[in-house]
Amino acid sequence: xxxxxxxxxxxxxxxxxxxxxxxxxxxxxxxxxxxxxxxxxxxxxxxxxxxxxxxxxxxxxxxxxxxxxxxxxxxxxxxxxxxxxxxxxxxxxxxxxxxxxxxxxxxxxxxxxx
Amino acid sequence: xxxxxxxxxxxxxxxxxxxxxxxxxxxxxxxxxxxxxxxxxxxxxxxxxxxxxxxxxxxxxxxxxxxxxxxxxxxxxxxxxxxxxxxxxxxxxxxxxxxxxxxxxxxxxxxx
Numbered sequence: 001x002x003x004x005x006x007x008x009x010x011x012x013x014x015x016x017x018x019x020x021x022x023x024x025x026x027x028x029x030x031x032x033x034x035x036x037x038x039x040x041x042x043x044x045x046x047x048x049x050x051x052x053x054x055x056x057x058x059x060x061x062x063x064x065x066x067x068x069x070x071x072x073x074x075x076x077x078x079x080x081x082x083x084x085x086x087x088x089x090x091x092x093x094x095x096x097x098x099x100x101x102x103x104x105x106x107x108x109x110x111x112x113x114x
Numbered sequence: 115x116x117x118x119x120x121x122x123x124x125x126x127x128x129x130x131x132x133x134x135x136x137x138x139x140x141x142x143x144x145x146x147x148x149x150x151x152x153x154x155x156x157x158x159x160x161x162x163x164x165x166x167x168x169x170x171x172x173x174x175x176x177x178x179x180x181x182x183x184x185x186x187x188x189x190x191x192x193x194x195x196x197x198x199x200x201x202x203x204x205x206x207x208x209x210x211x212x213x214x215x216x217x218x219x220x221x222x223x224x225x226x
Contacts, residue, residue: 004156031212033213040122040218042202042217043219050211050212056211091156091157093156095212097212102159103157103159105149105157107154107155107156108156
């Protein structure tokens, strides 16, 4: 597609369940980012993938969070044993991977944990 | 670590100018950005400025950078209701992992 695609757009789950959020970046973009947007908290960096390098996981808030990127393209963010404080909009972005570049964001996946 | 601060809300009348301010702490910032987020949408790059510049103008948008004070502003001339959105300031540093740091966002409300 022309832009960054995320799914699902909305996810409601019960506390303790696992969830998977998917991101399909723009074709040819080597860098992929996950950010979390909570009410009043701005964008919180979670994880960064660049080409074949080891991902920068420094923003993941706990070991319940993990992400992978298969074949340098699609990425999946997994949250295990969800908690209510995980409720947020999870934004994925991709870029050409140069250190000057614009990030292109998807519309986000809104996660609500009951 | 790096920190980017913005005020949370700004309300202006249609036709007036809007000025959104941002401060950052990372003195090695190379690029400073303004992103716009409309309701229900992702962020879109509005404009950016290199750290060796003081000002950049792009149609109704003027970006001013005071590197000494680490202060960035975005001025929108002749603000329209369609400008109502959340505006995020972000900074990035070239070299190593390129992970822009974003502020909390300023909600701009434009009323008739």
